Amino acid sequence: DIQMTQSPSSVSASVGDRVTITCRASHSINDWVAWYQQKPGKAPKLLIYGASSLQSGVPSRFSGSGSGTEFTLSISRLQPEDFATYYCQQTSSFPLAFGGGTKVEI
């Protein structure tokens, strides 16, 4: 089974900052990674799929990169609405797995 290790678990940032979140897969998963944003009381929202493809309607300040076992989600110029929890997920093979989450807070 493939495990996803996400870091950091939390990050303090300010509006306008650049934030980078990392996910490491226990085995190579090519580009089968997705990133989600979750706000309290809401279902997760898809931001990035295929490691670097921006989901329709997602602002361009969000970007994803990586392949194999190392992946990053970057948020340039953090906006107030970006304070949330972010999760990576591998969709390369079953059982699917999520990272532990990163809370981006002020």
Place this chain on the structure above:
Amino acid sequence: QVQLQESGPGLVKPSETLSLTCTVSDGSISDSSYHWDWIRQPPGKGLEWIGSVYYLGGSLYNPSLKSRVTISIDTSKNQFSLKLASVTAADTALYYCARLSRAYEYWGQGTLVTVSS
């Protein structure tokens, strides 16, 4: 666009079976491009994949839950369902259904299930 809606009891007694249904609208559950999944999130914790079902009926489960989980599909009703047997307080969570292609583009709003006597 596709919409998913979870339904089922919000309170289940310990040792009983949790049963939820996800109704899919504005899209066919028989579309061969997708799997249909259940994901859960205990209060204040992260996301856990429960399992997945395909329109032909094949299903895959999280090994940690496999002995207790059954996911089935009813193409005539455009629904898929989750059954989790022998529940304990550790199964208290927000349960989501979602559509899987390369990722979960569409999610239900989630339904909170509390396990308590």
